[in-house]
Amino acid sequence: MTYLSKLLIKNVEIISAPDNEKYFLGIDNDTISVISKEMPTGFENAEIINASDKIAVPGLVNTHTHAAMTLLRSYADDMVLMDWLQNKIWPAEAGLNDEDIYWGTMLSIAEMLKTGTTCFADMYFAMDKVAQAVNETGIRASLSRGLVGLTPDADEKLQDNEMLFKNWHGKADGRIRVMFGPHAPYTCPVSYLKKVVAKAGELNAEIHMHLCETAGEVSDCVKEHNMTPIKLMNSLDMFDCGTLAAHCVHVSEADLDIMADKKVRVAHNPQSNLKLASGIAPVPAMLKRGIIVGLGTDGTSSNNNLDLLEECRLAAMLHKGISGDPLLIPAQEALKLATKQGASALGFTDVGEIEVGQKADIVLYDMQKPYWYPRHDRVSLLVYAASATDADTVIVNGKVLMKNGELLEMDVEKIYAEANMRGHRLTR
Amino acid sequence: MTYLSKLLIKNVEIISAPDNEKYFLGIDNDTISVISKEMPTGFENAEIINASDKIAVPGLVNTHTHAAMTLLRSYADDMVLMDWLQNKIWPAEAGLNDEDIYWGTMLSIAEMLKTGTTCFADMYFAMDKVAQAVNETGIRASLSRGLVGLTPDADEKLQDNEMLFKNWHGKADGRIRVMFGPHAPYTCPVSYLKKVVAKAGELNAEIHMHLCETAGEVSDCVKEHNMTPIKLMNSLDMFDCGTLAAHCVHVSEADLDIMADKKVRVAHNPQSNLKLASGIAPVPAMLKRGIIVGLGTDGTSSNNNLDLLEECRLAAMLHKGISGDPLLIPAQEALKLATKQGASALGFTDVGEIEVGQKADIVLYDMQKPYWYPRHDRVSLLVYAASATDADTVIVNGKVLMKNGELLEMDVEKIYAEANMRGHRLTR
Known part of the structure; x- marks a missing residue:
């Protein structure tokens, strides 16, 4: 550029x-x-x-999304999580090719720029295509390859993430950072997580992971490992890499203490958590402990837009309403979550304020x-x-x-047409 | 026109x-x-x-606001309710003159039209000025004079409301309806409420009242009258007039049964209730009983805008999130609350759908x-x-x-300038 x-x-x-x-x-x-x-x-x-x-x-910072899922926006709403995933989202995603991911990401970037977001954290696949879109459009991003450890190609995915790191971390005039993206406790066995943590440690890379999104995830993890997801990841030394944890809806006081101690950063996705009926993350308790919290939209299949100002407003409103304390998360603090704290959560140290330098x-x-x-x-x-x-x-x-x-540099009409055509092909 | x-x-x-x-x-x-x-x-x-x-x-229907309070938008936020009212809102409101109310309402109407709202329910004072603004601008409205029964001029206010009804109900090509506006259980003694109900009954007019907004309001009412606000109003035969009840955050099962039986309509203001930390109204339980629920923004001092699509989205999201049931208030139903049900709540019988007739x-x-x-x-x-x-x-x-x-017919630059000047004068 x-x-x-x-x-x-x-x-x-x-x-x-x-x-x-x-x-x-x-x-x-x-x-x-x-x-x-x-x-x-x-x-x-x-x-x-x-x-x-x-x-x-x-510029607003969206700390958690799956940009190319924009192709599935409005395809399946008002459903129970597993019905939604198994019968709608996963079958449609199975048809995604690299070009779809490029155009879905382009649509997302157009939307983010038009709604005041200048930086985002993405976790998906065909991430080379996402990096290409970020590079071309001029937006800033933290990218991670979503790593599901249950499939035969799990090790290939880890290699993808390594290549993504080597090819793109620090590139595009410093606009791109790369993290490792183990998907979630329920999609990554411990043996696989160990490999991910080892590889990230070797490259001095950070980690972006869904953690404690639903009550079911936490209780399943406790049943299997006798540890909460936070405790389990801590026992694997994941947090020593530096970790961005998306959601953290269902975390205990002990979890919060570990997160504060290990400087885990949180991507709070209030609207997605409401829409999927996952619950409400205890953000005021996180902030009280000094945990860095940024805001995210999550993918547009579960939001359904990338309007980070909406998340900022909702974060400011929601925690007042459910706590009974109208002083929680005042406007100034909400804006800080949406900007400086978000940038910090993604590892961008000199982004998020209008200050010299x-x-x-x-x-x-x-x-x-x-x-x-x-x-x-x-x-x-x-x-x-x-x-x-x-x-x-x-x-x-x-x-x-x-x-x-x-x-100035995006052909939005072409992007709209490509996204619409590809979105409909995927859901035929 | x-x-x-x-x-x-x-x-x-x-x-x-x-x-x-x-x-x-x-x-x-x-x-x-x-x-x-x-x-x-x-x-x-x-x-x-x-x-x-x-x-x-x-067109979206905003079933509860105080339009002229727009002049106080962003003047006082992130405060405890009574501190906010006593030290900020009431002193500022004391300086409001009729022209302020006209221009504050004009700013609100400009905002509502620009954000897709074509009909609103307003409760405030100097309502002749509000009716004038509605008449001039072409929007549709249900107007009620806010009636506080604790002040020496309580009877004059009731006369104001009567005159408002006689002068404006059914006027402006049928765009204006008028209700009686007893403010709330804690500002209207029973003796006054009886007068209001009698007058409304005499004129065949309906009633718009804040009911069960906070837990404190309900417990105070129970302490004083040994009845919840809903039971108390029912005992005064208020609901036989036809009633639009704003908020209804803290209502019991027994209250809900009365509301369903008496066809009380509800103005649900999810964002205002969150921001003021009042809580979340049990809307799914209302809908299950067949109660008509519309959506409202409340005044912009406690919202802080008149964006009814935002309330529609929040209503669809919020009740899923706090219940754990992602099937509650699907998009189609949320849109109905924001349109047809809202119009019905205000007594407009042929508004709210795109249908012949x-x-x-x-x-x-x-x-x-x-x-x-x-x-x-x-x-x-x-x-x-x-x-x-x-x-x-x-x-x-x-x-x-x-x-x-x-x-097409509003001078927005003049409206912005007037509103800004007047808003600053009030809060000097």
Whole structure:
């Protein structure tokens, strides 16, 4: 990808700055280099974006999804989990080819950029195709090959993940990171998990895994291993690799203590957990222990969109409602989960804030909408009132990927047509 | 208001029709007069809307809000209820004048139309100004004067409500209905409630009341009257008037039986109930009993927007998640709550479906968005994936109020400026 060396956003409000103040926000290559009230020097020949009545917010981070499953969006809803998986999702997925995964991922990336998400964690297969889509489109991502250990090709999958790591980790101007993706306790025998942990340890790679999503998963694991999934993974030294654990709905106090001690990061997927009737993760207890929690949508078969602002709002609302404590997860904290904490959960250390020295992953939201009035408090307006579709301009790693709501380098009409055609072929 | 006598929407998909089929939808004055696959006769000189790649959905119905409170949106969030009311909301509301209420309501109506809501139930004060805004803008509404019986002017308020009924019930081409609005059990003594019920009975008017919103309200009522709020209101024969009960979060089995028997209709406000940490209403139990349930946003101080599609999605998700039953409130049913059941809850008998003979309250959603692909199931896409901002064209009572996302008869820039200025004056 080519970069304009200098980009200057002017007249911009910044979500973390005092309300009503306007700034110049200067970007040098991929990094925010200046934030000032006066026109900074050195930007005389920069590309200029006039952000009048727009507010700059760190790009949202989706810490857990299966992007290509977008092809199955709206195909099967309102079903019991196992009926849904066995009779709908798995048979349809069996027909997925590499090109399907590419186009499904392209549709997801178009949706994420259009709704203000600049970084995502993906776990699926044919991940080379996903990496290709990420590389081409300019978005940022943490990729892991979903590893199911029960099938004859389990070792091949592990090799896939190793190749993915070697080919893509740190690549695309640093926009891609790679993790290992053991799917779940119920799809990975201990012997296989040991291999995964050994390989990740050897490469100094981190791990992304579904953990404690349903009560059934936890009770089955306890029955088989006499340990909760968290205890079991800890006993395998998985967490020493650095682990992103998706869901963590059903975790005990003892599990939470282990997670805090071992710095396990959590991908909280409130809407997917509600829709699949899995339950509600004890996020306030996690935050109290200092556990890093990011937000995720999960795949669009169980959400059914990739609107991370919706997850941010739901996280802020839901934990108040079920606890009876209206002070839990205030707007400011919810936004932090959706941005800085999400980036940290994925291992991106210089992403998630609008500060000098951070990577320039920035969304400009158009505030000329009724629900952005009156302007008493911008953070509250964003988290509790705005629409993700207010994202007007999206910058990732210093590059403008969307302007005035139009994706600059993606042929959305072709993407829509390909996704629609492939989605229908898979579900015939 | 003037009406075009004939309006024809062509090439349109209809949410209740089979996927992929295109229709002609003919409107005669305020009523849907024809739905057909062929060009209908009699529409040769009609105004034409070409709805290519758009889908017609009944306008959403917001069954409970306080529209002018929009002026306080984002002023005070993440607080405990009584601290919030006593130290923020009530002092600010004390400064509200009639013009504030007009402009706050205009901002709300702009937001509702832009997010696909064509009908709302409002309870506030200076309701003449609200009726004026409804009359001018062309939206449909059920209006009630909020009646607090503890203040010296309680009887005047009741007279206000009576005048509102006499001046506006059935007016504005039938778009306005008026109810009586006793605020809540804790703000209305029994002696006052008796007067309200008597007056409503005399005029054959219905009642809109906050009931069983918090556990504290219910326990206080039981302590004082040895009856739950539902039992108390039933003992006063309130339900014989026809009652729209907002919230009903804390209702017993016995309460639910009374509600079913007396045909009490419920305004379910899932997001407000979560944000204020009130809890979650037992909607599946209500639906099982055949109780009519509509959806509401409540005021934007406790929501913080008027996006009814968001409430529809949340209602569909939330009850699955907390019950463990993923089959509860499927997409089709959630949409019905947001449309037909909502209209019924407000007493509009010929509103809420796209059928010949129904009033023409129709929203055309633009499906050229990534989250509307692939098109496996339109209802699922709308309820679980779409954005309320996809509303492209809005028709109320046969009149086109919004086209291509632009409100045709509202000066939104003036509304934004007035609302912002007034909101800041109130909270100085």
